[in-house]
Amino acid sequence: MARSTVKVILLLALSAAAHAGGPQLDEDQPIQLDARSSDFDYKTSSLVFRAVHIAQGRLSIEADDATANGLDFKSSVWRFSGNVRITVPDGTLQSEQAVITFADNQVSVAEITGTPASFEQKHQNGVARGRAMHIEYRPVAGTLRLSGDAWLSDGSNDISGSTLVYDLSGQRVVANPDDQGDQRVRLTIQPKKRQKPEPTPEAKPNP
DSSP, rough: HHHHHHHHHHHHHHGGGGGSOOOOTTSSSSOOOEEEEEETTTTTTTEEHHHHHHHHHEEEEEEEEEEEEOOOTEEEEEEEEEEEEEEETEEEEEEEEEEEEEEEEEEEEEEEEEEEEEEEEETTTTTEEEEEEEEEETTTTTEEEEEEEEEEEEEEEEEEEEEEEEEETTTEOOOGGGGOOTTEEEEEEOOOOOOOOOOOOOOOOOO
16 A cells, blocks of 8 residues: 555544534633642752642643752743643643643643553543553644554544644644554444344234
8 A cells, every 4th residue: 555545544534523613722721720739849950749730721731740940931941840730722732751841831742652541532422542551742833743653543443653743723734654664554443333223013913
């Protein structure tokens, strides 16, 4: 099968659930931080937080621990660990660790890792789920890049490969063959169950 053909098939496989619009973030909202405790690590010149929760509109990040190179959200890097949970409109991402870069007072990119890291997104026809060893989330582009034993499912169709890119707004997945290396892309389509016809009532004999 030609590589270009593989990409077209995978685009069509999960696009059936797509609808106009998609998750929109509240970039103009203030960023709020809440933590059980905070400290300054003089060895690394970084801020340390315990049981931290950061929110901006409908986007939120929470974890057991976090370190940051500063509180200036115009340009700062945060490292989260332990029960990391990122909530976005209509979806969540969960992992063991995450590195999140803030730029211009909003999340620029979030790189989460786990064994595996996972996400799910609700849509009008159900729930899309995915997992991988590494997930890169870019809010402005509205994309998730899953790499390392990546797997995606819309509840009916499953796709697995080395690297998959999921479009949150369009609710579709792209598996570029150039990103797969030696690993093949696998697509599983569940057949639709046929409804059994209702039995016709038996005709009664005339008296």
